[in-house]
Amino acid sequence: MDRNKDHPAFAPLYFPTELHRKEALIKDMEYFFGENWEEQVKCSEAAQKYVDRIHYVGQNEPELLVAHAYTRYMGDLSGGQVLKKVAQRALKLPSTGEGTQFYLFEHVDNAQQFKQFYRARMNALDLNLKTKERIVEEANKAFEYNMQVLGTDHGAYFMEL
Known part of the structure; x- marks a missing residue:
């Protein structure tokens, strides 16, 4: 997504400080797993x-990154907060956030307001109808990819909690 931060369809939704999850993950x-995780x-x-x-879309159809960003970040800001609490209880994790950093958005003061702001930015994108339809199709694909990931051994284990 960083490579496409200046793409006209994606730039209005690019908030690395607020949303990027790599360091937290x-x-x-x-x-x-320790430092040699x-x-x-293995993936x-x-x-x-x-x-x-995501790499394919970023290289060939960067406007479709809108779908992946929306699906990922809005999901993490919404249902992800529930998963965080479930994981803390089930795994007896400390309330200080160790093991659940992925769900901590320290630069988002109010998740509900940020989600509304993000949706408004997305809805204001100047896109033609065909592109909007492709983004909806890609969002459905992103959702399916997420479900497939959760259906794997690692994901299924977490969902059992």
């Missing part, structure tokens, strides 16, 4: 397909 992985944890086939799709 790394902290969580280090908490659960990359040697221990599932479903997750790799999702990553490949």
Whole structure:
């Protein structure tokens, strides 16, 4: 997504400080698996397909990144907060946030207001009808990719909690 931060269809939705999750995810992985987590944890086939799709879209149809950003970030700001609490209880994680950094948006003061702001920015994008339809189709694909990732061993384990 960083490579497309200046694309006219995506730039209005690019909020790296507020939304990027990479550093938070790394902290969580280090908490659960240690500093050499990359040697221990392999990307599932479903997750790799999702990553490949995002890379393809970013290189060939960057306007469709709108769908992936919306699906990912709005999901994490909404249902992700529920998953955070479930994980904390089920895994007996400390209330200080270790192991759930992925769901902590420290630069978003009010998730509800930010989601409204983000939706308004998305709805204000100057896109033709065909592009809007393609974004909706891509959002459905993104949702399916997410469901496939959650259906893998790692995802299914988390959903059992």
